[in-house]
């Protein structure tokens with residue numbers, strides 16, 4: 001499989017330091033896909049999970065070093081989210097060659113103007129209350145655990161990874177209502193800034209949609225879906241599902257950790 005070069009790549013919700021991070025798949029993706037600008041759209045490092053239980057396997061370390069290496073080769077912009085909130089205090093500064101900013105504007109090769117941000121900024125517009133948020137969080141942890149167990153079973157049977165959590169989530173009514181509120185809140189915020197739309201992450205649900213306020217694009221996550229938003233050299237925006245892409249291309253890549 002040859003390397004694909006993009007104008008820009010957007011990834012978010014990698015959750016390095018947590019059990020559910022699909023670090024090997026992301027390493028593979030970054031090995032086969034390069035770009036002029038890499039946007040890290042928040043929750044890249046999960047500082048919350050690391051407070052509960054410190055997990056930092058070699059593959060997570062390899063991603064960290066890969067990002068540092070990439071920052072010498074292309075432009076890397078880090079937009080901290082809620083799980084990496086302590087990095088928000090570096091807003092407007094740089095860590096090495098990585099620019100840190102809470103939100104920014106990306107103009108595509110087709111002159112579409114997008115606001116780029118993690119998306120936790122819209123939590124108040126979406127959540128119903130503290131209790132629901134707590135239930136949602138516990139429910140989500142349970143869902144991820146079910147997902148893990150299901151995929152361990154699948155890998156024992158040599159079946160490829162599949163997001164069960166995503167499947168269940170897309171069929172729960174409440175989840176869909178919350179997602180559409182999130183879409184409206186984020187695109188409205190972008191429209192107020194006279195932009196064409198928003199590129200965000202946060203809710204682990206890759207999707208391209210149009211609301212009454214503009215274009216909504218969610219780059220997904222590397223916990224369940226393993227997706228990235230990629231802009232081609234001519235300005236087409238495309239959600240790339242790495243699990244599907246690698247299966248179609250029959251990628252055989254052995255992880256080399258130095």
Ligand SMILES: [Mn+2]
Nearest residue numbers: 043081082202
């Ligand atoms: Mn988040």
